Amino acid sequence: MKYVVFAGTPGSGKTSVLMSLAKTMQERGFRPSIVKIDCLWTEDDKRLLRLGLPVRVALSKDMCPDHFAIYNIEEMIAWAGQEDSDLLLNETAGLCLRCAPFTESCLAVCVIDVTSGPNTPLKVGPLLTSADVVMMTKGDMVSQAEREVFRERVLEANPTCQAIEANGLTGKGSTELADIVTRWGHVTKGMRLRNNPPFSICTLCAGETRVEKEHHRGILRHMDSFVEYQGE
Amino acid sequence: MSERMTLTIKGGIDKSGIDEPVRSITVEGGEIVGIVGPTGSGKSTLISDIEQLAQLDTPSHRMVLINGERPEWSVRTDPRRKLVAQLSQSMHFLADMDVGEFLKMHAKSRGKPASLAPETVDLANTLCGEPLSVDDHLTTLSGGQSRALMTADIALISDSPIVLIDEIENAGIRKQEALHLLSGEGKIVIVVTHDPILALLTARRVAMSNGGMSKIIERSERERTMCSRLAEVDNMLISLREVIRNGHMVGEQP
Ligand SMILES: Nc1nc2c(ncn2[C@@H]2O[C@H](COP(=O)(O)OP(=O)(O)OP(=O)(O)O)[C@@H](O)[C@H]2O)c(=O)[nH]1
Ligand SMILES: [Mg+2]
Ligand SMILES: [Zn+2]
Numbered sequence: 001m002k003y004v005v006f007a008g009t010p011g012s013g014k015t016s017v018l019m020s021l022a023k024t025m026q027e028r029g030f031r032p033s034i035v036k037i038d039c040l041w042t043e044d045d046k047r048l049l050r051l052g053l054p055v056r057v058a059l060s061k062d063m064c065p066d067h068f069a070i071y072n073i074e075e076m077i078a079w080a081g082q083e084d085s086d087l088l089l090n091e092t093a094g095l096c097l098r099c100a101p102f103t104e105s106c107l108a109v110c111v112i113d114v115t116s117g118p119n120t121p122l123k124v125g126p127l128l129t130s131a132d133v134v135m136m137t138k139g140d141m142v143s144q145a146e147r148e149v150f151r152e153r154v155l156e157a158n159p160t161c162q163a164i165e166a167n168g169l170t171g172k173g174s175t176e177l178a179d180i181v182t183r184w185g186h187v188t189k190g191m192r193l194r195n196n197p198p199f200s201i202c203t204l205c206a207g208e209t210r211v212e213k214e215h216h217r218g219i220l221r222h223m224d225s226f227v228e229y230q231g232e
Numbered sequence: 233m234s235e236r237m238t239l240t241i242k243g244g245i246d247k248s249g250i251d252e253p254v255r256s257i258t259v260e261g262g263e264i265v266g267i268v269g270p271t272g273s274g275k276s277t278l279i280s281d282i283e284q285l286a287q288l289d290t291p292s293h294r295m296v297l298i299n300g301e302r303p304e305w306s307v308r309t310d311p312r313r314k315l316v317a318q319l320s321q322s323m324h325f326l327a328d329m330d331v332g333e334f335l336k337m338h339a340k341s342r343g344k345p346a347s348l349a350p351e352t353v354d355l356a357n358t359l360c361g362e363p364l365s366v367d368d369h370l371t372t373l374s375g376g377q378s379r380a381l382m383t384a385d386i387a388l389i390s391d392s393p394i395v396l397i398d399e400i401e402n403a404g405i406r407k408q409e410a411l412h413l414l415s416g417e418g419k420i421v422i423v424v425t426h427d428p429i430l431a432l433l434t435a436r437r438v439a440m441s442n443g444g445m446s447k448i449i450e451r452s453e454r455e456r457t458m459c460s461r462l463a464e465v466d467n468m469l470i471s472l473r474e475v476i477r478n479g480h481m482v483g484e485q486p
Contacts, residue, residue: 065400078372115326117326117327117328118327118328118329118334118337119328119329140320140322141322141326142281142320142322142325142326142327143318143319143320143322143325143382144283144317144318144319144320144390145334145338145382145385145389145390146326146327147340148311148323148338148341148342149327149334149337149341150327150340151311151341152311152337152340152341154335163286163309164309170277170280170291171291172280172284172290173288182319
């Protein structure tokens with residue numbers, strides 16, 4: 001099984017890029033299946049089902065969607081296997097910029113929208129810095145100079161990635177991505193994450209709704225970056 | 233650019249999936265070729281195929297050759313090696329940066345010195361009535377200022393042997409001067425246009441329909457004469473616009 005993870009901020013073009021890739025891979029004789037993960041709601045399955053491929057949607061509800069994705073990787077891969085797939089395409093929700101549900105052996109694809117401005121690559125963290133491929137979408141809406149400045153910033157944040165100019169509407173960039181997927185290896189047992197997900201167990205996680213400091217326990221970071229531990 | 237480069241477009245398919253009538257066109261350094269056709273006829277797609285040096289891998293299945301050969305991959309993607317500079321239809325910048333910072337960053341991406349930034353601004357100011365400065369914020373520029381800046385950027389920073397222009401007519405800049413600047417010395421220039429002056433400035437034009445290149449039209453002698461007359465009228469209009477903009481009356485000595 002090849003495993004490709006698409007991460008990127010909401011609306012960046014993940015579904016569009018994923019759908020073009022799925023078509024290209026099908027033409028090359030692969031049997032893709034698709035899992036979309038979101039938090040509360042998504043309509044992506046309606047679009048994805050048009051491909052005529054196995055599609056599953058999973059909602060993380062009150063959990064961090066990236067943490068949720070990580071716990072469910074084994075199950076997703078098992079499901080894709082039952083569907084007789086040899087390629088699992090996973091679209092994440094891409095809300096939390098601190099986590100990136102990239103495992104060591106997956107192909108990690110970051111989808112990023114060039115209209116979000118050239119400072120974005122510096123803001124998105126592991127989603128971009130630990131990706132293998134960066135698909136830069138919506139270049140049709142800006143000048144060539146702006147696309148090139150954006151690419152420069154992407155390469156500053158992640159010097160070893162393959163930065164590809166993509167277009168979710170025309171499928172531009174899909175052939176290059178498909179070449180990389182075709183070359184990429186299969187996932188193995190004992191997968192590990194590329195990054196530590198952030199340490200985020202606090203009183204709020206456990207349901208506290210009172211705001212004042214005295215009600216909070218755990219590892220607390222202050223605005224001046226001072227970190228303290230409150231509790232037993 | 234010591235020897236003249238050639239650009240060849242091998243015909244692909246139109247929107248209905250059938251072969252486009254023009255099977256091949258080759259353009260040489262120093263030539264300006266027009267692309268004409270109604271909205272939706274595929275002009276921008278053709279420009280985009282040339283920009284990415286398509287290798288049968290775009291929906292049109294066109295193939296673009298440089299000096300008769302298929303280009304290497306890095307020539308298609310790495311801005312430092314790019315052969316194509318493009319002035320696109322988008323009239324505004326979205327980047328949250330000031331003009332100077334942006335131009336320096338762009339020069340870096342193209343492997344050029346940062347000192348080109350102020351020169352680029354000076355050149356832009358020769359094309360547009362409203363001056364801009366390195367400290368201006370990109371997002372506050374007017375359509376004309378953005379276009380002038382993009383044009384100057386192509387002349388000085390991108391400075392590639394192939395220049396693609398997607399409609400400069402309604403941009404509030406001196407279009408003939410802009411075209412002259414963009415075409416530089418010995419460059420291959422391809423210009424999409426509805427503007428009679430720009431279209432007739434080109435010796436050949438490709439007519440588009442239904443997503444395909446339908447025919448190649450050579451400019452006639454009559455069209456050429458017509459073009460010079462239109463250019464005179466256009467220059468008159470530009471001067472009149474300046475007179476009015478500066479609060480004078482037409483015919484009155486300022
Ligand atoms: N102009 C332009 N629009 C694009 C491009 N790629 C995607 N879009 C549009 O952007 C919008 C969002 O694209 P999606 O593919 O749904 O983005 P997404 O990242 O999957 O969104 P979520 O799953 O909701 O986070 C859609 O309206 C697309 O048609 C592109 O390259 N150019
Ligand atoms: Mg989506
Ligand atoms: Zn998280």
